[in-house]
Amino acid sequence: MKRIFLIAALFCGVLMVLQSCSPKGAATTQPVKRSNVTGNWILNDITFEGIPEMNVKSLFGESSYKCFIGSAWRLTNSGNGSYTLGSECGGKMQTIYWSASPKEDTFQFKKIYQGDKAKNVTEGYRMLLSSATKETLTIKTPVEYGNGTAYIVLNFQATK
Template identity: 25%
Template sequence: MKKIIFLMLASFLVLSCGTSKVVKESRKTLKGNWTLDNINYGDANGVYEVELFDDASSECFVGSTWRFIPNNNFGNYEINGANCSSGKRYFVWTIPDVKNASSYDILLKPTDEKMNSTRNNKGYRLSLDYLSDDSLRFTQTLQVDGKPFTIYMNFTKISD
């Protein structure tokens, strides 16, 4: 009898602590291949030299292809621009589940192709601003000269 009660209690805790429906649906929708169509900078006008993910300039990221695999939280992006360090980069990703949140973040951590941490063991938090079956927008707000500077990354889905 004690074992049955313990198993029921354990099952209840596991089920009640699971990922929210919104996060599950977001992971499912994010699955697939995406193209980074453009990057803009909020209300700021002009040309800015911005390096994303301590990797390459924002110009190099425009046109890059991204892949998100939700069953193992692995992904990659590939840069192919002229005057850019072309090639495939790998990352692990997750959408932290925050109860009663109206918006969500996505965490990206660069890895090698075997999911081992690379470079400086640093990760990046982006706001998951918009996500539909065919478009996606991440934003990242940085501090530049003590003021917020927002980067908008706009994607289009290529395939599931």
């Protein structure tokens, strides 16, 4: 009988310790809303986490990631969109089909060329939707570097 009480007391003690360690009061992040991603954006800054800038040569199939600094992105609610590179990179406009998943905090897009249908395009880019408000948007593009994952961080500002 003493043994049963001892086991029950030990079990209750462990349960109390585990409950006291749970993150009840911890700050929780709100999922990113698709409506905060929809709109017109300027990619005003690109930074790097875990990878030296000189090791990044291209981005999204373009010859240089620098072509995207200052690029204009149009993301409509229907999922259609485009980005236009700066004049120093030819002012190229690329049609895209995009989506955002608040559950998974992902942003993805595929390039759509003339005559393509989005449902038939199987290649694209999947990124982490780090934050999105009506004024700013931050997307992290994961890249393999060394033995781990590094990120190219795209920082957008909303335009009117």
